[in-house]
Amino acid sequence: MSTLTESAHDPAAAIYDFKLLAGDPWIHVIQRGQTLRIVDLEGNQAADTLFFNAHDPIDRYSAQDTIREQGGLYLTAGTKLMSTRGNVLLTITADTCGRHDTLGGACACESNMVRYAIEKRFMHACRDSFLRGARQMGLGKRDIAHNINFFMNVPVTPDGGLTFADGISAPGRYVEMRAEMDVICLISNCPQLNNPCNGYNPTPVRLLIWD
Template identity: 60%
Template sequence: MTAIDTGLLLDTTVAAGDGWTGEIPAGGRLRIVDLCGNQAVDTLFFDAHDYANRYSAVDTVREQGAVYLTTGSVLLSTGLDPLATIVDDTCGRHDTLGGACAQESNVVRYGEHTRHQHACRTTFLRQVAAWGRGLDKHSLDKHGLDKHGLDKRDITHNVNFFMNVPLAPDGGLAFEDGVSAPGKYVELRAERDILVVVSNCPQLNNPCNGYDPTPVRLMGWSA
């Protein structure tokens, strides 16, 4: 057992198009491994004790003066609180502008024939619904509604790990071949207790996954 194996919290493989939701404690680390290369991993971040205090791409880009994320980048919340810091990155840069693919955006970009194709927003919706159902009855209000869970309104800004979305001088964005490779990874340190929701992107219509979505590995360690 190596030093990094100490305090192992999770070690799981997420299939293409599937998702994962879980908490990482303050000081803990989460590593996302691109097993086969050129695979986009859409990820949402929340303060585990206040889901309204979630990741903000706008604040992260503004405060750091950079549109791409890499080692040293701090993911900021809507309240300007640090949620996580990228502490190791063998890929080099990650997108935070392109957003998550949805069935509606697929139709606009690629045509009506894509309407019923699976998309990251679909995965996110399933993940947050399942997370909410896992709460006990004491989290329900007098109407039986979940007071502390997540719903589709909470699916806002996300990070697209390993995804290559160049920003043109005129402000336009393009989805291009990834800059990752098999075995490349990004590792984050939680700056507070955080909730992480992952969608391992199923996109087939642009080169963000090399037109061939593949699995990724998630590994987590305690502080």
């Protein structure tokens, strides 16, 4: 785990402050130079997140380029979030959790069925939330690519597999990032009830923006 990095930003000075309930989508433009904070209000919640170049949404967050650029699998303070065209979308400037996943992807009705049980297929999933949010800005299914799972713990096994483990976050921990260009941020606050990524108890997250 990396060294934790706190922020000097005062929540009282934020220009935007919103509580996003578990299972709900959120889409918002973060302007260049603005700072976005995602707060894990009750601990071990997973905030599935996508970023797009606001002026060219085809240029979007790339897990592969981000991992290659920083030479590490997990995201934390100092990580530059790279786009498919090699641009820096945002830089993580503060992090009191210490590690965030960019490998595990988003839960879907199909993966719930395959991973857990046939009857889980009809449970709400992050892919549904992404699609609901994306439509608000004219985006669609083709725009839902590989995402970040803020606060989620997905260890890599020695043989290269992935495991979904208990979260390492806690109530009030947060991740903060500065937009290096105008970006669209799309979040699905994960409703997953079947693995320990959020302690089997989906909870709200808080979203703040500073100029």
